[in-house]
Amino acid sequence: MPTLQIREAIREAMREEMVRDDKVFLMGEEVGHYQGAYKCSQGLLEQFGEKRVVDTPITETGFAGVGIGAAMCGLRPIIEFMTFNFSAVAFDQILNNAAKIHHMTGGQFSVPIVFRGPNAAAHMLGSTHSQAFDSFYAHIPGLKVVSVATPYDAKGLLKSAIRDPNPVIFFESELMYSVRGEVPEEEYLIPIGEADIKRPGDDVTLLCWGQSVPTALAAAELAQEHSDLSAEVIDLRTLRPLDTEAIIASVKKTNRVVIAEHGWPYGGVGAELVDRIQRLAFDWLDAPVARVCYDDIPFAYAENLEHLSIPQPEDVHAALRQVAYRD
Amino acid sequence: MDLPDKDAPLPETLSSAGKDETLHAYREMLRIRRFEETAARAYTRGKISGFLHLYIGQEAIAVGTSLAMQPGDRIVSTYRDHGFALAQGCDANACMAEMFGKKTGLVGGVGGSMHFFERDKGMWGGYAIVGNHIPIAAGHAFASKYLGDGAVTICFLGDGAVGIGPTHEGMTLAGLWDLPVVFVVENNRYSMGTPLERTLPAADITSRAPGYGMVGDRFTVEDPFQVRDRIGAAIRRAREESQPTLVEILTYRFRGHSMSDPAKYRGKGELEAFRASDPFERANRALLELHGMTEEQLEAIDDEVIAEMDAAAEFADQSPQPDPDYRFENIMIEGEG
Incomplete structure (x- = not known):
């Protein structure tokens, strides 16, 4: 291909x-x-x-x-x-x-x-x-x-x-x-509204989209290697309409959720995800849902400051450990 | 602005028009005026809520424009849109029912006074964020040029809309791309309650036309045939040469900005002076003085029109509210469209 x-x-x-x-x-x-x-x-x-x-x-x-x-x-x-x-x-x-x-x-x-x-x-x-x-x-x-x-x-x-x-x-x-x-040479379409499991796993559901997908995949690798945690990385791909079914199915399997979000936390897409998860899978949750987001501030130009404001694989790895009570 | 008084000679465009066309235009202006008066009464009785912006005083513009249009041409207007809808042949019952928030309304009760749309009648809105329809109208014209469908888009805006960004950007693109569109500023002297002396850096709005690469045309409205001819020339320029035009029509609204506006900002004697040059009254005079009609005949026409509008209000009042589930309709289209 x-x-x-x-x-x-x-x-x-x-x-x-x-x-x-x-x-x-x-x-x-x-x-x-x-x-x-x-x-x-x-x-x-x-x-x-x-x-x-x-x-x-x-x-x-x-x-x-x-x-x-x-x-x-x-x-x-x-x-x-x-x-x-x-x-x-x-x-x-x-x-x-x-x-x-x-x-x-x-x-x-x-x-x-x-x-x-x-x-x-x-x-x-x-x-x-x-x-x-x-x-x-x-x-x-x-x-x-x-x-x-x-x-x-x-x-x-x-x-x-x-x-x-x-x-x-x-x-x-x-x-x-x-x-x-x-990318296949033959024509194909992907329906809007369907999430995609980018990496299957059993211990924690890790939700991501856009720029946070590579962050989440790197974090899942770290978690496997260093924490013996198997994260299921779900790329939402569509933010509206949300593939709630795919999210909830994974949550019911893993009982733990981390949301990796390249965006501000206040009123963010992750907040909507948390709402749906607590409403639809409350009894399946073994830990509060964790969100890893941008810092809640306007971004700075300086390289070190900008880097600190963006979720890094290490930050997401820490959140995976947190919801699995590994610390 | 020099205003002719009420006994001034009738304009040539009006005096040279035949009886039938004069009577038709007069009747259409009358329909708009009586529709608006009926709506105002319904508003005070609590039958219409929200915003209600009346077109009384400006009717000759809508009626004259419709006379200049061909099938397939489109009007894109502001929230002061009732006059255009009626002139384009939208049903008075459906228009009134829309304002009453009823199922039988023009768009099923979701739009209200400010969002009249009837695609097949060339009534393409009904936009209520000041200036944001200018790029939309340019987009319709872009599509006409792209598709080669020969249609012309006529976009109305108020003097209060010329300062806002989308107006500038939409006109910039229309001029840059030679789009078949006519922009018509209905300059009624007030941006809500602020007189144009305090909103416009240059009194002549068409002074901007060369900057947009457009021809400008500025005139005081006198009668619907004058509007038909002047806007007609701009429509021809759009259709035949794919050139946009910026038209400014000096007019006046006899009511406040909306129903909640007592219009205390008007100068002394201003309303009376403009009433004396009301294009509607001029058409009335033409019928009496030039076409041998009698006061009784005109009163009979008025009675018919009043009855039509009373019936529209009754129809609206008796119509059911939209079905509860209608609020979920027309949000998203399913499938590949």
């Missing part, structure tokens, strides 16, 4: 869907002539032309809204945010238009659109460019929210997102665009 980087998997997903459906187009800053700020769209302008690979000025609320308005007319826009930090400028378009128009119009209009780009901290970008928007968007009814961590998932889920009749927020990671993994 060929191996691709995540950026290549994203590119192939877009390319295949643009070939399949001429209503699909890509719009964003530097997506065309510059070939993409992170090269996700490299070669697409050459293949599809300026009509379908549309460079924009720096106008997030403008081109997010244009995408929504075009989707209401039956087009299938892929809107690239150079980073989801800039989506804050377009937040009203996503909150009040993309997510609500189908409802607000009594079902007369749909908004089949994908907003995609890198999310969460990268490396020493300072407080305004290091934020995780998972819980912001997952909070909003009317949206689907996807977060990918492997080339295989990125391609299969992005293709599903482009075909989805609803607005989809699609989180990637700047730090992970070069991550390689196997």
Whole structure:
């Protein structure tokens, strides 16, 4: 099986869907002539032309809204945010238009659109460019929210997102665009809303998504090696709708849960997970659910300070030991 | 702003119009005015809640615009949207029922006064966050250009919306990409309760048009045919040359911003001066002075229209509330769409 980087998997997903459906187009800053700020769209302008690979000025609320308005007319826009930090400028378009128009119009209009780009901290970008928007968007009814961590998932889920009749927020990671993994040559789709067991285990359920997937996998390795703990690593892949069934099935098997979250703790996606777990599997829990999150502060630029604010495999390993009462 | 007084000669666009078209336009303006008055009464009786923004005084703009549109063209408007819906042929019963929060409403009671949508009538909203529909309208126009469907999008906004970000970004993209869209600022002099002297850095809003790469057109509304012709020219420019236009129409709302606004900010004599130049009254004069109609005939028309709107209120009042489960509908679409 060929191996691709995540950026290549994203590119192939877009390319295949643009070939399949001429209503699909890509719009964003530097997506065309510059070939993409992170090269996700490299070669697409050459293949599809300026009509379908549309460079924009720096106008997030403008081109997010244009995408929504075009989707209401039956087009299938892929809107690239150079980073989801800039989506804050377009937040009203996503909150009040993309997510609500189908409802607000009594079902007369749909908004089949994908907003995609890198999310969460990268490396020493300072407080305004290091934020995780998972819980912001997952909070909003009317949206689907996807977060990918492997080339295989990125391609299969992005293709599903482009075909989805609803607005989809699609989180990637700047730090992970070069991550390689196997991707089949034949076409495949991954349904939105299904978690994936990235590493089976028996002792603790370890929930993660996006950037916390490699953190969780490294922590599971540490736990096996140093603590004789077998962690079941579940990559949520979709934050809305949540695959509650898969989560609860694992919790009922392990009776212990750690949530590794690249995001702030207050009102975070992990808080929603804790709520569901305590409601649906209270009698199966042998320990309080532990969360490992970003520090609850704006990020600093300095390398050491930033590093301290982000969950590291050692932190997650400690949490695994904690819920197993190993300390 | 120079306002003609009530005995000034009728504008040429109005005086040269035939009787039938004048009567049609008059009747449509009257329908909007009586609809709004009926809604205001229903609001004071507690039948309508939330926000209610009336279009009284500005009717000639909606009616004139609809006269200039072709099937497939779209109106995207603000929360002051009733006039456009009626002018586009949306059913008065469904419009009224929407404001009463009823199942029979235009969108089943989920939208209310500010979110009128009827796709097949070219009534594409109904947006209530000031300025956030300008990029949406540009997106409709982007799709028209992409698909080559020949449709034109006409996007209305108020003078209070020209300062906010999405307006600037949407117009920037429309101008940059030569999108087939007409932006129409209905300048009714007030951004809620703040007069434009305290909101606009330059009084002439169309002075921004060249900066967006657009043609500008600015005029004081006189009658629906003038609006039809001026907006019609912009629609042609959009359809035939794929060029956007920024139109500014100087108008006036006779009521407050919303039902809770007593409009105490108006200058002395201001309302009276604008009432004297009311395009609706001018159309009334044209029918009496130029087309040989009598006061009695016009009163009979008024009685018909009042009866239509009373019936709409009765229909709305008698209609059932939405089914409880309707609140869960139209959130997500299942399957591949």
